[in-house]
Amino acid sequence: MENKEIRVAKVISRTQVVLNVGSENGIRDNSHFLVYSIGEEDILDPVTGNSLGKLEYVKGDGHVIHLQEKICTIETYK
Numbered sequence: 001m002e003n004k005e006i007r008v009a010k011v012i013s014r015t016q017v018v019l020n021v022g023s024e025n026g027i028r029d030n031s032h033f034l035v036y037s038i039g040e041e042d043i044l045d046p047v048t049g050n051s052l053g054k055l056e057y058v059k060g061d062g063h064v065i066h067l068q069e070k071i072c073t074i075e076t077y078k
Contacts, residue, residue, distance in 0.1 A: 004020075004021060004025060006019055006020065006021050006033075007019065007020045008020075008035065009071060012073065014076075015062075015075055015076045015078075016062075016065070016073055016074065016075045016076075017035065017062075017073070017074055018071050018072070018073050018074075019033070019071060019072050019073075019074060020070075020071060021070075021071070021072060022067060022068045022069045022070045022071045022072050023067055023068070023069050023072075024069045024070060025070075027064060027067060027072050028064070028067070029064055029067055030063050030064055031063065031064045031072075032061065032062070032063050033061065033062055033063070033064075033074050034058065034060075034061045035058075035059045035060050035061065035062070035074075036056045036057055036058045036059055037056070037057045037059060038054045038055070038056055038057075039054045039055040039056075039057060040054070041054070042054060043055055060076045060078070061076065061077060062074040062075050062076040062077060063075065063077070
């Protein structure tokens with residue numbers, strides 16, 4: 001798969017979302033994903049003050065339940 005930024009294209013329900021990638025991007029049935037959002041503020045090293053990056057907030061994880069050429073639907077394990 002090329003280096004494509006995978007994004008949630010549509011929220012279907014609390015347990016299902018559609019992603020902007022599909023079979024033409026190398027996604028396969030039952031592929032696994034971790035869904036997270038990225039915080040807005042940089043986390044700073046308390047000693048050096050250098051940026052350590054932004055915090056990733058895990059929203060859930062799931063697997064592909066429906067695959068199309070350009071999109072796929074994933075469902076949470078929970």
